[in-house]
Amino acid sequence: MDTITKRYIWLFFAVLMALMVGAYVINTAYSPQSKPQPSNDLNSQRASYVTIRDSEGKVILETGIPVYEQDEYISEDNLHYVIISVSGRNAVARKKDMEKSELNPISQKLSAASISYPHTVEAQALLNPHHVVIYHTHSDESFLPNSGRPDKPGDGDIFQVGAALAESLTKAGISIHHSYNPHDPHDINAYHRSRRTVTQLLKERPDAVFDIHRDSAPLSSYATTINGIDTARVMIVIGRSNPNLNPNLNFARSIKAAADDLHPGLMRGIYMGRGDYNQDLYPTALIFEVGTESNSLDAAQKAVRYLADAIIAVIGS
Template structure:
């Protein structure tokens, strides 16, 4: 009897030790895995796109509200103007990724092409809403290869008069602004007699890069050194066997190389041409027609806040001096959008929709001069502030 009880006791203790060992080994493994995940270099961390998408779409104040439910200290940091979070809509949003107060989150899955509206209007200029946001032309590659006849039969407006030499500020031969165009063959219907639609408005020479050159010249008249890039991104696409949607990948190598080889560069502008019609992209100021601007910032890059600040500042200053010339600031990201636009390469990088497919070059040049004037004031004021802080 005693032998039998002892045998059963040994079996029980053996199972207990085995289970305890498994629990201990499991606990150690959990600590090791957690330690690895929290200390490993960010570039190599394991991440979940689903969890990332969930948390990205939820207002940050909701997390603060949840923390406050456990610790009242967080409640003091909750914005006074914000309403308490309703848990049912929040849980519904997390489970379905549908925002109860935003029908786009539902319709975007059902309607073809609707993801282009998956953006946020940060600053709405005159006439700007979700129906008038910039539209990118996406031509088939054969359109880009087709040689349209181009016609430029208008005089180029005179460049701004530089100040007297003794009062003129300059960057002393340093190029501080880089101007390029990812979609460099985007052109304008008034200068392409054979083209009938926005998707046909492309040309290897008469295109948005002419505006780049004008903006660079105008900046230089204000003493700011600028580089207007002449790279044909379309040719890079052909060379690499890429399609048009990979244009930002092609232009990225250009921007990276220029930044790496020019330590003086401080600002990077990517100029595009909108496909919206003339009534949306044109503004009459003091009896002259100007092409309107729209600033685009990618939401999904580490320089988002800095780039957004630059765009909103320029937007405000432009509209103060040239009422209505800027259509506002749009932040883009999420499914169906790039969300980066190479703006992770600089903390002063912005994409500018410059006029539209029905604008003429002289209207675009006037706007380039207006942007150069406003930007030069912003730049030299910033340089003065930096110099003052340096003296202190």
């Protein structure tokens, strides 16, 4: 084989390789499967929710909060349930009253007057002006009608919900420290990051510590009308795996009872989930889930203004 023939053969293979590489690049660039895919974890998880039914199949709660067996839920009607099974996005609960009546079931109607305020806060209130701290573990949470998306990393609409609560409490003479610290991303470590914020806030020895969130659930679960005004609803969340469970729960019951008395229909209930949610750090630390991603920011702000009335009634008592 002469030199010229060899050169043509090498040239042929070089051109062939170039064509193959070019075809691969073009196919990769324009193939639908290679294009960036919509996030199927963060946003979709926030948009998903768990439906909890009683033993008769009646829906008692829809929530985006992670649901596990042995979690508990005190409904808006003060019926106490325990989660007995979870399968995907469906869970079953039964009334705890029926399981162990000796546990002082709280299926009866509660009133603010019938529940004592936690002694830790009451004693402190006698010595110092009332002081509340507010922060946001999931600082990206937002509302679709306003932002067009359920999250805005570092600048979530939820900050404005906290600001509305802070404003209402301030008008009542309660001093406020509202932290705007971001704790993104919205992942399993968010509570570890917000724990540093809480630790700093607790140096102020507040009467209460509120972590303001919004839930993920159908709009119908969180939409209501109070005094003829469309507003969002509120659910209190407590970590059942913490040494402050009892004082946290007493505090939550007090606020729910006051809200039920002042603004019936505002509260969805109290959910006791697995974990501590940093509530192990303080006996009067609560999470408030205000509305869902489908509520408007305005509805959520109205909700916390009504919620403020209940907080004022309890802390100021």
